[in-house]
Amino acid sequence: MIAHTTTPSTTRPFTTTEQELRQRAQQQLIQKRLNAHTLEEQGQKAFRRALRSTEQPPLLPTPARPARPAPPLPGSREQIIPASLEAAMDRIRHPRPGTPAAWAVEAVERARPIIEAQVKRRDARHNALMVYRALAQAAYALIQVRAQQHAHTTTYTFFTVLDLLPVVTGLSSDQCERATRRLQDLGLIHKTSGALPTQTGGKRQYRGGTWVPTTFLNAEGQKVTTQACAGTWVAVLLRPAPGITARVISHELPPCPRDLTTDRKKGRTAWQRLQEAKSEVRESFLLTGDEFNITPLLQWSLPENNQKSLGTVDSRTSIFKDAQTPQELLWSLSRVASTHPHHRREAVQEGAARLVQLLDDEGWEQHYYRVLWRATEAEFRGCPAYAQLAAALQRTLISKAELGLSRPGAWLTHQLRECGWMDNVYHVKSA
Known part of the structure; x- marks a missing residue:
């Protein structure tokens, strides 16, 4: 019989650096588990919130919103552009x-x-x-x-x-x-039909008001007169x-x-x-x-x-038919945004021709067309161009009546350049 002897193995203790690395790895593992649990809870909350608000839940955590920029100082030419079209x-x-x-x-x-x-x-x-x-x-x-x-x-x-x-x-x-x-x-x-409910034969019926007798055909093809609601008083x-x-x-x-x-x-x-x-x-x-x-x-x-x-008729041929003044023309021009993109250029051309006729400024059709077209593009970008253009047109009309301007288009351009409209709208290249 042979006897086997075993020698006890000696274990080497961890050094200070190894101990720190081990603790750091354990802390990172625990933090990852906590983060996964937190993300899971956020996803469940977002999903329940989406079910209540009929919105799709976000696939990733929503990033923090950037800080809102400070409003421009009074008198500056900087314009606040809305975040959405x-x-x-x-x-x-x-x-x-x-x-x-x-x-x-x-x-x-x-x-x-x-x-x-x-x-x-x-x-x-x-x-x-x-x-x-x-x-x-x-x-x-x-x-x-x-x-x-x-x-x-x-x-x-x-x-x-x-x-x-x-x-x-x-x-x-x-x-x-x-x-x-x-x-x-x-x-x-x-809203009400103006009728009074009555109980007849165990059934609730309405009489008077907008409930009037009318004739229907039943399943057998016979004419049957019954009470029906013709409308509502609102x-x-x-x-x-x-x-x-x-x-x-x-x-x-x-x-x-x-x-x-x-x-x-x-x-x-x-x-x-x-x-x-x-x-x-x-x-x-x-x-x-x-x-x-x-x-x-x-x-x-x-x-x-x-x-x-x-x-109202939503047609490109009737946008400017009621415009009798430049202000009404601009109000009508705001409907260009609702026209089909294929007909938008024709609507702006019609507006430029109508503006030349109202201002009595022959020969400036192309200038007014470019002005109106750039204003329309700026409005689609979110830059409020129609309001400043309307104000400049109003000042041009007053100057034309008082000074007898022969070229109102040049004076209008001067007014638009003074208020910064030309730099912020006219000379901005479209994307």
Whole structure:
């Protein structure tokens, strides 16, 4: 029998440097695990937040926002350029002053604090403001057609079919329904059919108001007369104030202005208008800024022969047809941004020719064309060029009337160079 003997192995102790490296590696490993756990928690929070806000969760941690630059000093020529094209377009898309669309914009600004204070979601606020602006423009259009005073009207009531709001605003039916419900909860609008509910045979029925008898064909092909809602009375609060809400006074309403059976025979229904809107091909549709075509909302509020002037035509051939002064020309020129890019150059050429005619400055067509074209490019970049151009045009008109200028174009160029417009807009190369 052979005996095996083992000698104990001697372990060499770690040096101070090795001990420090070991501790450092352990600390780095622990920190990596903590960072991974923190990133996982941030990703889960971002995903849950995205589910609530209908936004896509970020794939990487959001970097820290850079510090906001200091505002320019008074009197400096530096201009603040918005961070997005949408912000720039919101500033230049203004309807023509003195129109129902412009009055509706003012009504929206008066109601904006109420909506923003109560509606937290950004998309819901946008939809509510869109629907409120369309209804306010319809109210102001009726006020203008009926030769009433818009400055002293606080609440206006009119008959309409709210199913046509998607045609006017471009939103979906669900978005319009939720927006009208929010606006009614805030007291900015009030809608009612003016009917009284009654219990007949265990069924709840509505009679009176806009519920009128109409004839339908049942499944067997027989004519059946039943009660149907022909529309809605809507009261729009145009000048919000504490303690004032929109209210439809039922006992002051006239009879229902719509014959539902006759409209169905003529094909003049909301469903038919929705189908026509789906088949229409529009070159552009502004979600913010330009005028709405509110004719569908008012096609039962006025006689048929008074509805042609209520809507707006989004066409390149009618942008400058109503421009009688250089200021109105610039207001119309802001609609160039809404035209198709293939027709934008033609619109600017038309604006330059119209400006030459208004200023009586023959031979400067190319100069005015370059000025208007550079101003349009600057507005797309986010640089507010139309406002300074309008101010320079106003000063040129005054100088032409007082001094009898023979070349207003040269004087306009001098004014634009004095305010720095030529350096910041005209001589800037497009990307």
